Amino acid sequence: MNAVAAPAAVMLPAPRRAVDDTEAVAVLPALFVPEASQWLSTSSGRIAGEGYSWMQAVHWVAESGLYKPRQHRSHGPRSFGPTTVRVAQELAELFPCRPGIEYLVRRTGLSERSVEYHLGMLREAGLLAYIVRGTRVRGERALASEFARMVPLEFDVALGIRTVLRDEAAPAYTRAVTGIAETGRELMARLGKKASRKLRWPRLKMSPKALLADARAGADGGAGTAVSAGSRCTPMGGSADGSSSAGTTSLPPETRLASGAYKSSNSEKSKGKAGGRKSGRWPSNDVGRRYQLGRELTQQVEWLRGCSVPRISWVARAVADAGWSATEVLAWLHLRGTAQTVYRGSGLLAVLLSTAETVLDTPAKRADAIAQWRGAQEAQRRRRIEKVRADRERYDGDWQLPQSRAVHSEMDSAIAQLKSTSRAVLQRLLDDGEGSGSTSYELDVQELAGIRAAAQAGLETGDTTLINDTVHGCGLGEAVRVYGKDLIRRAHQLDRVRRSSLSTYAYGA
Structure with a gap:
């Protein structure tokens, strides 16, 4: 060596x-x-x-x-x-x-x-x-x-x-x-x-459960026959080792081949597969339905958002196996009611769904629950719209009242004093003569300033009585001379807004 x-x-x-x-x-x-x-x-x-x-x-x-x-x-x-x-x-x-x-x-x-x-x-x-x-x-x-x-x-x-x-x-x-x-x-x-040599594995289009059942049946001597690793079944010449795993496979008669009426089993299987599913997806099994329901609940229920989909699927497994949809689960949750504060969404869902499949055990009962839930949703929607409309009508103005009660009382007293002063002056002007609306009155600076201040305070609270009385009693020209174009224009705008159904003004007398 x-x-x-x-x-x-x-x-x-x-x-x-x-x-x-x-x-x-x-x-x-x-x-x-x-x-x-x-x-x-x-x-x-x-x-x-x-x-x-x-x-x-x-x-x-x-x-x-x-x-x-x-x-x-x-x-x-x-x-x-x-x-x-x-x-x-x-x-x-x-x-x-x-x-x-x-x-x-x-x-x-x-x-x-x-x-x-x-x-x-x-x-x-x-x-x-x-x-x-x-x-x-x-x-x-x-x-x-x-x-x-x-x-x-x-x-x-x-x-x-x-x-x-x-x-x-x-x-x-x-x-x-x-x-x-x-x-x-x-x-x-x-x-x-x-x-x-080539290692050949049998390519059987069977699920793992079917393969396991077939293997157990072959081991017990039943009807199933296990396919050996060396066997390779061919449709024309049989298997390579002299045995066939199909057992009942036979060639079609020549009469059917000559007439063209024979169709291979592969084409029939392919057509069956194409017609057995819709939109390219196979029908879901029990586990698939559970996961689908859990995913929909985490998307539609507010207090379940962020929860684990597998956990929610496991919690809702009973209603999912009973054929419930996400809408039916939402209707049941409306009937049961929920807590204001939710610490663990999956735990609360487990409690609420504990007796759901036994109470609503028929499709008719679940349909009634859905109708009640939709009615409650519509009523809640209407209340929300009314609340939003009321809030807009209340807070649509630029100026808002102060929150302090002391400030409210001081403002009310000041406005009342101005109103009493301006009304006394106006009454004196009206008592001097019965003008046709074009009469001009002589007012000193202090009286004119007091009248304008009273009119300004009234407009801030939505009260246009003082300006309107002057316009009707003394004419538009005299009112413009006393109050100015800006106050007259603002009073006109407030009157137009007051007549609208979307606005409400409240002021003291």
Whole structure:
């Protein structure tokens, strides 16, 4: 045995070891690539020439057990198993290797989180290296990562594969294979057979509950038959292993094919699916109806805004299962009444809905409750409109009365004194003669100022009696001479506003 094959014999991975095989674990090295070395520029492996040679390395890592995911993380898959090989098989068919998460989810049937786990395991095992790392920015289109399929350095050492760097200026990951040791040929042949086979999973369009029930029935020997991982049913030639999972599938008679009356079951199923749903959405189940009711309640009930939708859905599960709508729940809350101060909306809702489905147990009762609720809403709306109208009529003016009662009393006394003075002067003017409205009276400065002050005070409270009496008794010209055009115009405006139904003025005599 030469010097190259000697270390290879020590590191040659054996088949899956038994549970009590502890000596093999001691001699096999661990296989792990840290995150900083998962890029093509920092990787210690070499680029695989094609998908076939890369799948040989994938199967070697899978059966050697050198990579243990749970030694480096506390979550995710426990081992590098068939699921990881299935994901790698999809990657081996891509050129360039630029898979999107949605693409792998659609091809493998796994969840998005599972696909991310297995891609991370392939990177940590040294089988993938980043060329370009994808990005996910909110509001923009997600960009997929581009990988290079790598062969780990441990694989070359274990099988005695000899590599050479043909161009010294080229990076180390461009090494080319020149030969293999005799001790590694048998293992390489066996890995080649595995790489040439395809792992096929049955793609059954069934729900997880149906799959679980079918598997239990097959295990109990019932009517259900479990589909093996190697069976692949084809519509024309049967299955690959000589058995059919359908059991009752048969070809149509030639008469129906010749007449053109035969329609395949796939087209019938597709039409049934297209007609079974409306507006592109499948009908909701019990959980979906609960969440829909909880979402509507958090949007329409004031004291439930900000509450958790799952919690409200769980609280309202009884009425949701009974077929209640959000309008019916609002009508019931109106009948029960709510607290003025709500500390926990979900707790109050649970108390109010405790007997709802037993009291309003028929659609007719719920319809009556909705009618009462809508009537109360209409009455409340009318009261609110009347209140707003009354407030506007009361506070529409620019000037507002002071709040102090002492100021009110002083203002009332001052206005009464001015009114008495102005009326006495006006009465004296009227007693002097019966003018036709164009008579001019001689007034001194103090009397004229007192009359104008009394008229101004009356206008501030909405009283235009003094000016109107002067206009009617002495004429418009004399009133303009005494009071001025501004006071006469303001008195006219107040009279017009007073006659409107939208305004109300109250003043003392």
